[in-house]
Amino acid sequence: MSEPIIIIGSGFAAYQLVKTIRRMDGEVPLTVLTADDGHEYNKPDLSHAFSKQQTADDLVLKRADVFANEHNITLLTQAVVEDIDTQSHCVFSNGKKYSYSKLVFATGATAYIPPVQGNAADHVMTVNSLTELRALEPSVRRAKRIAIMGGGLIGVEIAMDLARSGKSVVVIEPNINLLGDLVPEFIARPLERQMLQLGTTLCLEESVTEINQQDQALSLTLQSGKTMAVDVVISAAGLSPNTTLASQAGIKVNKGICVDTTLRTSATDVFALGDCAEIEGRVRPYLQAISLSANTLGQQLLGVDSGLNLPAMMIRVKTPNYPIYMAGNIHSSTSWAINMTNSGIVMQASDDDQQLTGFVVTGEQVTQAYTLFRQLSVATKPL
Numbered sequence: 006m007s008e009p010i011i012i013i014g015s016g017f018a019a020y021q022l023v024k025t026i027r028r029m030d031g032e033v034p035l036t037v038l039t040a041d042d043g044h045e046y047n048k049p050d051l052s053h054a055f056s057k058q059q060t061a062d063d064l065v066l067k068r069a070d071v072f073a074n075e076h077n078i079t080l081l082t083q084a085v086v087e088d089i090d091t092q093s094h095c096v097f098s099n100g101k102k103y104s105y106s107k108l109v110f111a112t113g114a115t116a117y118i119p120p121v122q123g124n125a126a127d128h129v130m131t132v133n134s135l136t137e138l139r140a141l142e143p144s145v146r147r148a149k150r151i152a153i154m155g156g157g158l159i160g161v162e163i164a165m166d167l168a169r170s171g172k173s174v175v176v177i178e179p180n181i182n183l184l185g186d187l188v189p190e191f192i193a194r195p196l197e198r199q200m201l202q203l204g205t206t207l208c209l210e211e212s213v214t215e216i217n218q219q220d221q222a223l224s225l226t227l228q229s230g231k232t233m234a235v236d237v238v239i240s241a242a243g244l245s246p247n248t249t250l251a252s253q254a255g256i257k258v259n260k261g262i263c264v265d266t267t268l269r270t271s272a273t274d275v276f277a278l279g280d281c282a283e284i285e286g287r288v289r290p291y292l293q294a295i296s297l298s299a300n301t302l303g304q305q306l307l308g309v310d311s312g313l314n315l316p317a318m319m320i321r322v323k324t325p326n327y328p329i330y331m332a333g334n335i336h337s338s339t340s341w342a343i344n345m346t347n348s349g350i351v352m353q354a355s356d357d358d359q360q361l362t363g364f365v366v367t368g369e370q371v372t373q374a375y376t377l378f379r380q381l382s383v384a385t386k387p388l
């Protein structure tokens with residue numbers, strides 16, 4: 006039998022790829038090596054686990070052994086891949102060597118923790134995986150006051166979720182508004198009001214400089230000199246694609262592992278997809294882009310020539326008290342139509358030819374998102 010296709014990782018990217026391949030070929034040998042426990046879950050569910058009182062175990066969609074049996078794969082869990090030899094086509098994990106015919110990086114990204122001083126600087130927690138949620142659970146259960154470093158997409162979702170679960174939450178964000186560069190200030194303001202109504206404290210244009218243990222609490226010092234006591238600190242300050250393994254193996258990396266539209270890296274028979282990949286210069290850490298990548302890569306791996314065409318994609322900020330949906334490009338447009346109502350905002354951006362180039366809809370106006378998205382998909386070329 007020929008050497009298997011080896012996939013590193015068991016997140017959405019890896020398991021979408023497994024499913025795609027198995028739809029086309031039930032037999033080609035597939036081996037998955039993953040650093041975690043390999044259970045299938047939907048990562049966006051992490052954003053509402055606390056308010057729904059769900060534990061990490063509740064979020065498991067399929068246990069690792071069940072997934073492996075159903076998809077006829079060899080699944081090795083708690084198997085960190087430590088080294089790769091692209092010349093001899095093998096990977097090394099837990100002191101063992103595994104040969105591959107083709108290799109796929111689906112190693113995801115690591116939550117970024119901004120550098121801070123203090124004797125409790127290493128107490129910062131993150132929420133980018135089921136394992137991290139599991140580690141966070143006991144602390145959050147005990148906590149009354151929680152600080153979130155970062156008010157971007159994931160920061161606001163987690164902050165609102167914790168506030169809805171009854172915690173006293175403070176969000177510390179270096180930008181002048183929540184959701185930073187993603188949306189203009191006037192779109193973020195109503196979200197900020199909703200957060201305040203939930204009892205959340207917002208520290209905008211601020212960052213954490215120091216974290217110290219003080220009695221049972223953590224004392225935070227902010228850039229301005231202000232101090233506050235909290236029980237838990239969570240960083241939601243962005244993600245860094247996991248590229249070290251690839252760069253050690255001599256594979257070209259930039260922000261992510263560099264791939265072309267066939268998901269090929271610079272090494273022969275080595276591919277990458279998901280949060281770890283930089284496709285033609287851009288990292289696209291969203292499920293839709295990953296699903297489309299998995300379709301293309303599945304075909305490539307089975308010898309069907311195929312290239313990735315990414316259409317316009319919708320981004321949803323899952324903050325139930327004030328949802329925000331957006332797509333396309335609103336930043337470099339030449340004209341904007343803005344309709345602000347009590348129930349939400351509709352902002353449409355157009356180019357010189359009055360073609361829709363992007364939109365943002367908020368609050369109850371998110372019902373318009375799909376109509377606008379269809380218009381946008383017709384108007385924009387695949388990216």
Ligand SMILES: Cc1cc2nc3c(=O)[nH]c(=O)nc-3n(C[C@H](O)[C@H](O)[C@H](O)COP(=O)(O)OP(=O)(O)OC[C@H]3O[C@@H](n4cnc5c(N)ncnc54)[C@H](O)[C@@H]3O)c2cc1C
Nearest residue numbers: 014015016017018040048049086112113279280290291292
């Ligand atoms: C809170 C939150 C909410 C989100 N909400 C949305 C949303 O609403 N919509 C949306 O489109 N996207 C959302 N996203 C983003 C989306 O979930 C991710 O883009 C996607 O899940 C990434 O999947 P992945 O498989 O690339 O990475 P991961 O899920 O991070 O998987 C990486 C895998 O690689 C393994 N691994 C890493 N290094 C090694 C190694 N050396 N050896 C072996 N295994 C290794 C890990 O153990 C893991 O199994 C959200 C993300 C978060 C954190």
